[in-house]
Amino acid sequence: MTLLVLYLGSVADWALTLHAPGDDGDGDGDGDDEGKGEIKHGAEFRKIQERVEQADADAGIVYADPVRGGRVRPDGVQLRWAVASAKRKNPSSSAAAAAALGAGGDKDGWVPLEPGQLPFWCLDETPRRLRVPYEEDADQIRHPTGVVGVAEVEVAVGGESGSKEEGKEREALGAVYDAVFGKQAAGKGDAWEVRTLAGEGRHPPGRVVLAAAQEGGSNGTGAADIKITFYTDDEDWVGKTIGGKVDDEHTLEFKLVAATSK
Known part of the structure; x- marks a missing residue:
């Protein structure tokens, strides 16, 4: 569980990840060095998407497909990940679709949930220890x-x-x-x-x-x-x-x- 940036007295968001014993995030999918191909843990995450979609059809809440992202650390190390957030389907109408676009949604009427109501997912494609190096120096995580x-x-x-x-x-x-x-x-x-x-x-x-x-x-x-x-x-x-x-x-x-x- 990860807590993200704080703003105006609020927790902006919080995240979950997928991890397996002995898995350091090196990428067990079909992705290459450019972050293409199958997303790491993609098959496992699709099962979660399916369970959520079937959980309460009336609510219309689903998790979007993971979107790749990343950055380069100051020391030149490349970090790659994929994130997926929850979204909700507005009533099917052109007016609802237009309102969704104004609320940060898409043309099909999907709108993101308010931050914090449900966690988003962050799936590491490069070793997680590179993004979260808490094991390398205990002093840097001591509060x-x-x-x-x-x-x-x-x-x-x-x-x-x-x-x-x-x-x-x-x-x-x-x-x-x-x-x-x-x-x-x-x-x-x-x-x-x-x-x-x-x-x-x-x-x-x-x-x-x-x-x-x-x-x-x-x-x-x-x-x-x-x-x-x-x-x-x-x-x-x-x-x-x-x-x-x-x-x-x-x-x-x-x-x-x-x-x-x-």
């Missing part, structure tokens, strides 16, 4: 708070709290989470366990929680409120909250819990 991983991502569904629309949206998103993670909801709202590539032995798996819209949140706009809890291995920080007011309208806070091994 003063002792944070070692993500404990929980709570997504509060957009819409007015308790409304029919909020209930339908939560059901639709829940069906997608079930398709991605498997049906394992239990406890606080609807929750799904998420394992990380580097967290084994350092802390328990993280989890994603789909919660009801909160009174006084940023909802009513269709956006999701996201709360983040981190694992820390520093006892002095356990139980504390870091962050604060970003501007007159936004607050950014992270909770810290103990990273006890499972």
Whole structure:
């Protein structure tokens, strides 16, 4: 699980990836040095796309096909990946298609979901250790708070709290989470366990929680409120909250819990 850029007191987005034992991202598809051919993990990701598409046809939520990207590091090393985000089908009409284009969608009426409601996917085609070199130098990932991983991502569904629309949206998103993670909801709202590539032995798996819209949140706009809890291995920080007011309208806070091994 990866958290991305923070802006205006919000988490811009968060991502999942696919990984197999002994897999360092060297590319087991048919791609070449120019990033052409079959995308790494492409066949596996297509199965996820199919499960999501079948999860709730009425919701019209799917994952788009992966789009290749990349960059060159300052030391000249080429990084390549492919990303795929969730999108939703607007009612079939020319007006809806035009509205979709205005909302960042396409001519067929597909519009992207608000960032954070569902994770996007980042599939490494070059070794992941080149993009995320945490194993090469432990000092570069050591945080003063002792944070070692993500404990929980709570997504509060957009819409007015308790409304029919909020209930339908939560059901639709829940069906997608079930398709991605498997049906394992239990406890606080609807929750799904998420394992990380580097967290084994350092802390328990993280989890994603789909919660009801909160009174006084940023909802009513269709956006999701996201709360983040981190694992820390520093006892002095356990139980504390870091962050604060970003501007007159936004607050950014992270909770810290103990990273006890499972």
